[in-house]
Amino acid sequence: MKADHPQAVNEAPIDFSAHTMAEINRVIGLFPEGKQKSAILSILHLVQDEFGWVSVGAMNRVAQILDIQPIEVYEVATFYTMFHLDPVGKNVLEVCRTGPCQLVGSDDLISYIEEKLDIKVGETTKDGMFTLKTVECLGACGYGPMLMCKYQFYERLNKEKVNEMLDAMREASKS
Amino acid sequence: MSRKLLIEHAEVPGIASFETYRKHGGYASVEKALKTMSPDEVVEEVKKSGLRGRGGAGFPTGMKWSFLAKPEGVERHLVCNADESEPGTFKDRYLMEKLPHLLIEGMITSSYALGARRSYIYIRGEFMYVLRILEKAIAEAYANGMLGKNILGSGYDLDLVVTPGGGAYICGEETALLESLEGKRGNPRMKPPFPAVKGLWGNPTVVNNVESIAAVVPIVNEGGDAYAQIGIERSTGTKLISASGNLVRPGVYEIELGLSVEEFIYGDNYCRGIANGKKLKACIPGGSSVPILPHYLVTKTAAGTDRLMTYESLADGGFTSGSMLGSGGFIVFDEDQCIVRNTWNFARFYAHESCGQCSPCREGTGWMEKVLYRLEHGMGTLEDISLLEEINKKIEGNTICPLGDAAAWPVAAAIRHFRDEFEWHVKSPQEAQTRNYGLIQAPLEA
Numbered sequence: 001m002k003a004d005h006p007q008a009v010n011e012a013p014i015d016f017s018a019h020t021m022a023e024i025n026r027v028i029g030l031f032p033e034g035k036q037k038s039a040i041l042s043i044l045h046l047v048q049d050e051f052g053w054v055s056v057g058a059m060n061r062v063a064q065i066l067d068i069q070p071i072e073v074y075e076v077a078t079f080y081t082m083f084h085l086d087p088v089g090k091n092v093l094e095v096c097r098t099g100p101c102q103l104v105g106s107d108d109l110i111s112y113i114e115e116k117l118d119i120k121v122g123e124t125t126k127d128g129m130f131t132l133k134t135v136e137c138l139g140a141c142g143y144g145p146m147l148m149c150k151y152q153f154y155e156r157l158n159k160e161k162v163n164e165m166l167d168a169m170r171e172a173s174k175s
Numbered sequence: 176m177s178r179k180l181l182i183e184h185a186e187v188p189g190i191a192s193f194e195t196y197r198k199h200g201g202y203a204s205v206e207k208a209l210k211t212m213s214p215d216e217v218v219e220e221v222k223k224s225g226l227r228g229r230g231g232a233g234f235p236t237g238m239k240w241s242f243l244a245k246p247e248g249v250e251r252h253l254v255c256n257a258d259e260s261e262p263g264t265f266k267d268r269y270l271m272e273k274l275p276h277l278l279i280e281g282m283i284t285s286s287y288a289l290g291a292r293r294s295y296i297y298i299r300g301e302f303m304y305v306l307r308i309l310e311k312a313i314a315e316a317y318a319n320g321m322l323g324k325n326i327l328g329s330g331y332d333l334d335l336v337v338t339p340g341g342g343a344y345i346c347g348e349e350t351a352l353l354e355s356l357e358g359k360r361g362n363p364r365m366k367p368p369f370p371a372v373k374g375l376w377g378n379p380t381v382v383n384n385v386e387s388i389a390a391v392v393p394i395v396n397e398g399g400d401a402y403a404q405i406g407i408e409r410s411t412g413t414k415l416i417s418a419s420g421n422l423v424r425p426g427v428y429e430i431e432l433g434l435s436v437e438e439f440i441y442g443d444n445y446c447r448g449i450a451n452g453k454k455l456k457a458c459i460p461g462g463s464s465v466p467i468l469p470h471y472l473v474t475k476t477a478a479g480t481d482r483l484m485t486y487e488s489l490a491d492g493g494f495t496s497g498s499m500l501g502s503g504g505f506i507v508f509d510e511d512q513c514i515v516r517n518t519w520n521f522a523r524f525y526a527h528e529s530c531g532q533c534s535p536c537r538e539g540t541g542w543m544e545k546v547l548y549r550l551e552h553g554m555g556t557l558e559d560i561s562l563l564e565e566i567n568k569k570i571e572g573n574t575i576c577p578l579g580d581a582a583a584w585p586v587a588a589a590i591r592h593f594r595d596e597f598e599w600h601v602k603s604p605q606e607a608q609t610r611n612y613g614l615i616q617a618p619l620e621a
């Protein structure tokens with residue numbers, strides 16, 4: 001169920017791990033009394049860290065925690081592009097496609113990853129290991145072409161580096 | 176080589192730690208300001224320095240500070256804009272990653288000047304690893320008495336928090352940033368009221384770019400007059416330039432304003448020329464929102480004088496033959512690049528990043544992207560080129576925030592300087608799919 005579905009509010013809130021809850025309480029505590037809503041983006045990042053994506057059930061739980069209406073969470077989660085509102089693979093490869101990276105070969109990088117993983121942009125590999133996305137400028141323009149995965153930047157990429165990176169990610173995501 | 180006021184120690188091992196940073200003279204501006212200067216005296220030094228906002232707009236920082244409303248009993252805030260997302264710009268990330276304490280020091284000294292006791296660094300969510308570096312540095316600053324209660328026995332209290340965005344270019348616009356910091360969608364606010372009167376949570380707020388806040392450190396240490404000695408005319412001090420595109424040595428450079436563009440592109444201390452022995456085709460000198468310059472207007476102005484890295488010289492010729500220093504996002508194109516493809520690419524960026532609040536921007540950016548897609552993919556007509564110009568005029572000046580202008584200007588400039596290349600895409604669509612247009616000729620009068 002998507003956040004734009006009229007029945008979204010009825011979806012049962014899901015529970016977060018003790019670690020996530022402790023972090024959520026920490027980031028809420030960074031803001032003055034009554035301004036806890038300011039922590040919402042931090043919280044959505046924490047939720048995505050735990051589950052890999054942000055479900056409606058998770059957003060309903062965030063609304064309870066912050067004591068705000070669910071719609072206030074949905075409208076934020078749908079505005080910011082970093083939050084995955086559908087399930088994704090274990091490793092989400094977000095390739096920068098904007099001008100400066102394009103000048104140094106991001107089009108070729110995207111094609112190469114598509115070919116290598118046998119998926120198109122927006123798709124996930126059958127084994128659930130990788131999702132390929134394109135994103136707008138990540139602020140690494142002098143070090144392109146590049147991509148981000150799990151908040152880590154992989155820069156000045158070429159075919160060899162991509163191969164090594166994918167192997168290392170497969171290895172790390174086993175189990 | 177230029178003097179470095181900001182990143183001189185960036186590559187010193189361990190400089191991200193409090194101890195090493197302190198050994199290299201760090202936090203001297205906090206000691207000087209809190210122990211020997213009044214807040215107003217700090218503001219005065221910043222005014223004297225001539226520092227202009229390093230985020231892109233170039234508005235004098237001291238003047239911005241002096242607009243801050245100071246009603247009795249109302250809290251004030253300093254918010255650092257670390258939402259670096261203007262394509263071509265990556266200097267703030269470098270500064271924060273290498274020298275987190277420089278930003279924190281600047282935040283303390285600047286917050287003191289403004290009378291802010293709760294200050295925030297809003298950093299783009301994609302820089303989460305930089306946020307972790309800043310969090311660690313902030314904890315060290317608290318542990319060493321530079322943050323918290325009664326800093327250095329001065330009686331001044333300051334809390335500093337770093338918090339992430341979630342992926343939205345528009346949050347680099349200061350009122351959108353404040354909305355986001357309040358936990359909402361990043362829709363820019365109508366001005367007035369300006370943030371200096373009603374900003375974060377309705378309190379008077381100053382929003383400054385990372386580099387502007389960092390520059391306060393050398394300004395306080397050496398004095399505003401000394402800072403103003405560097406540079407030319409109203410472009411004082413040093414500036415971080417993010418160099419990207421087809422260069423031998425792209426990267427972040429700190430330059431004294433006034434350096435020639437020629438020296439910056441080709442000099443041994445800087446970018447060392449165009450990569451792979453190719454020729455320069457074009458340059459966007461200040462981030463993707465500023466007008467593109469064709470090769471013959473990059474190192475020289477239309478009048479034939481040397482083009483310098485200053486606010487004034489890069490703007491020489493206005494939008495007819497000049498551009499802007501902007502954020503210092505210096506994007507260089509070699510002779511093999513396609514201007515139509517690049518213009519389409521940036522139009523797609525702005526269409527993607529429009530917040531959707533104002534119709535001219537929401538509809539116009541998407542429309543321009545579609546038309547440019549047609550032109551780039553051999554389906555365009557000559558009327559499409561004039562259509563782009565029409566759409567442009569309808570966006571420009573008709574939106575709440577400058578994103579509309581930022582989307583319109585680059586398209587207008589690309590057509591102005593590279594019309595032949597656009598027309599070639601229409602007249603020889605098949606050929607345009609197989610090869611690039613190459614260099615354009617400078618007009619004889621130029």
